[in-house]
Amino acid sequence: MARVKFLCDAERCIECNACVTICKNEHEVPWGINRRRVVTLRDGLPGERSVSMACMHCTDAPCASVCPVDCFLQTSDGVVLHSKELCIGCGYCFYACPFGAPQYPKATNFSSRGKMDKCTYCAGGPDNVNTPESYVMYGRNRLAEGKLPLCAEVCSTKALLAGDGEIIATIYRERVLRRGYGSEAWGWSTAYRDSPTAVGGKNSVFPEDRRTESGRQA
Amino acid sequence: MTRTILLALLLLLGLAAAPFDVAPPAFAQSSNEATDRGVHPNPSRNPSATDEELMRVLGQERLPPDRVQGNVYLPDRKLGVLIQPQGRTWRDFRVTGTRWIHGILLGLAVLAVILLAVLRGRDRYRTDPEGRRILRFRAVDRFVHWMTAVSFILLALTGLNFVFGRTLLQPWMGDGAFSAMSLWGLSVHNAVGFAFLLGILAMAVMWVQDNLFHRVDWVWFRSGALFRKVHAPAEKFNAGQKLIYWGAVLGGLALGVTGVLMMLPISTVGVNGMQWLQGVHTVLAGLMIALIIGHIYLGTWGVEGSFEAMSRGDVDLHWARTHHPLWVEDAYGRRRPDGRFEPAE
Numbered sequence: 001m002a003r004v005k006f007l008c009d010a011e012r013c014i015e016c017n018a019c020v021t022i023c024k025n026e027h028e029v030p031w032g033i034n035r036r037r038v039v040t041l042r043d044g045l046p047g048e049r050s051v052s053m054a055c056m057h058c059t060d061a062p063c064a065s066v067c068p069v070d071c072f073l074q075t076s077d078g079v080v081l082h083s084k085e086l087c088i089g090c091g092y093c094f095y096a097c098p099f100g101a102p103q104y105p106k107a108t109n110f111s112s113r114g115k116m117d118k119c120t121y122c123a124g125g126p127d128n129v130n131t132p133e134s135y136v137m138y139g140r141n142r143l144a145e146g147k148l149p150l151c152a153e154v155c156s157t158k159a160l161l162a163g164d165g166e167i168i169a170t171i172y173r174e175r176v177l178r179r180g181y182g183s184e185a186w187g188w189s190t191a192y193r194d195s196p197t198a199v200g201g202k203n204s205v206f207p208e209d210r211r212t213e214s215g216r217q218a
Numbered sequence: 219m220t221r222t223i224l225l226a227l228l229l230l231l232g233l234a235a236a237p238f239d240v241a242p243p244a245f246a247q248s249s250n251e252a253t254d255r256g257v258h259p260n261p262s263r264n265p266s267a268t269d270e271e272l273m274r275v276l277g278q279e280r281l282p283p284d285r286v287q288g289n290v291y292l293p294d295r296k297l298g299v300l301i302q303p304q305g306r307t308w309r310d311f312r313v314t315g316t317r318w319i320h321g322i323l324l325g326l327a328v329l330a331v332i333l334l335a336v337l338r339g340r341d342r343y344r345t346d347p348e349g350r351r352i353l354r355f356r357a358v359d360r361f362v363h364w365m366t367a368v369s370f371i372l373l374a375l376t377g378l379n380f381v382f383g384r385t386l387l388q389p390w391m392g393d394g395a396f397s398a399m400s401l402w403g404l405s406v407h408n409a410v411g412f413a414f415l416l417g418i419l420a421m422a423v424m425w426v427q428d429n430l431f432h433r434v435d436w437v438w439f440r441s442g443a444l445f446r447k448v449h450a451p452a453e454k455f456n457a458g459q460k461l462i463y464w465g466a467v468l469g470g471l472a473l474g475v476t477g478v479l480m481m482l483p484i485s486t487v488g489v490n491g492m493q494w495l496q497g498v499h500t501v502l503a504g505l506m507i508a509l510i511i512g513h514i515y516l517g518t519w520g521v522e523g524s525f526e527a528m529s530r531g532d533v534d535l536h537w538a539r540t541h542h543p544l545w546v547e548d549a550y551g552r553r554r555p556d557g558r559f560e561p562a563e
Contacts, residue, residue: 070388086394087397089404112481
């Protein structure tokens with residue numbers, strides 16, 4: 001299996017928010033939760049850039065490291081998933097995440113945090129099943145259907161790339177060489193700094209020794 | 219016609235690009251590489267680096283020094299934070315720092331109690347020959363104390379579960395049971411915190427006048443009464459008890475404020491604010507737990523007769539005269555030559 005990654009090319013993102021919308025629609029994400037969002041930097045100023053950001057499925061995932069109930073696992077593809085049956089909604093993963101990916105639905109009228117929700121790389125839940133219950137909790141399991149994340153699939157400018165880290169790194173390298181400027185793959189090295197494909201290496205298999213600290217795997 | 223115009227344009231572009239042909243070798247090299255792959259970049263926009271250089275730069279990209287903030291078309295403002303490098307610092311604090319801080323503080327507190335028990339021993343007392351007892355804590359004092367005490371122990375246990383539970387309990391209990399217990403613990407922690415805060419506020423109001431430091435407290439410190447069995451003059455509370463009082467009140471208030479703020483939505487103080495709140499809350503909690511371990515020891519086994527003050531409310535007169543002579547004089551008057559007390563005016 002390949003080590004899958006996300007890559008957002010800030011030179012190409014036109015802030016259309018299609019990825020945000022299709023994600024909410026595909027997975028029936030609850031009110032107030034956005035698994036993916038488009039952040040615009042220097043909005044309205046010279047040098048404006050937009051970046052589509054969600055969980056980057058980090059190699060050494062901070063969320064899994066700080067979780068007090070150890071509810072995360074990383075699949076052999078490198079996808080970071082969490083069990084909503086174990087999650088207690090403490091909020092620690094949001095404090096640790098560099099990209100602000102974890103989201104919490106309001107559980108009570110005092111707006112206490114419910115069980116965390118985040119991007120699953122369209123891989124469903126940690127149980128890797130395709131049941132209606134799993135769909136309600138985690139959304140659709142497109143990987144099981146042989147499909148890649150829908151956000152990248154609908155991206156009209158192909159700013160957002162998803163798939164084998166080695167392949168999308170090659171595509172991105174071609175682009176940067178062709179246009180000759182703008183090597184801004186936001187968060188790429190923060191998320192995959194210890195991963196072999198971060199610098200376009202040959203090995204695109206998720207490294208065994210970089211799984212979550214508890215050694216959980218799907 | 220169209221073809222002619224295109225040709226003319228291409229020619230013009232070629233002319234315009236002519237000066238760029240005398241570019242540094244690196245430019246020419248990467249341009250050649252691109253052309254080899256069938257890519258024909260605009261000469262005025264030649265790659266600024268070679269293939270290897272580009273991937274090296276991408277590989278060396280570091281976290282930005284401060285968080286990157288932008289705009290989002292969403293009502294949740296906290297989503298405007300694109301990258302927050304502080305998360306990595308907080309992760310190290312949470313995963314490594316917290317466990318060391320709490321481990322060391324707990325160890326030091328237990329060690330201090332053992333040393334006190336071994337070196338100082340139990341502080342016994344002789345009872346008053348006539349069996350006279352005097353009131354030390356009213357019912358309302360005792361209620362406030364035990365409400366705060368019970369809630370503190372619940373808070374400490376459920377809080378320590380967040381620090382050590384994953385390492386110590388989860389492998390032994392199993393994921394399901396540990397998660398259910400932690401969820402229950404979090405709810406208890408968030409609810410009982412208010413009872414604790416209420417108790418601390420009541421203590422701050424009710425007992426502050428007995429806990430102001432006076433000149434006599436300096437004498438108590440210099441006598442080394444904590445480490446040796448000597449009885450320096452003390453008011454209703456000796457200087458050590460006053461230190462515990464101020465530690466509990468100030469620490470408890472800070473714990474309460476940071477705790478209540480952490481229950482609010484994250485957007486209230488932002489993600490970096492939450493990291494600071496959690497850090498301060500955790501470190502203060504460790505200090506408080508160490509302090510209260512010492513308090514529990516001295517209030518039960520360490521000083522015989524002191525537990526009755528908080529359980530029954532009254533203490534033996536001779537015990538009171540030994541440990542808190544100034545308080546007895548102040549509250550019940552001086553002793554007359556015949557051994558009885560003359561009431562205070």
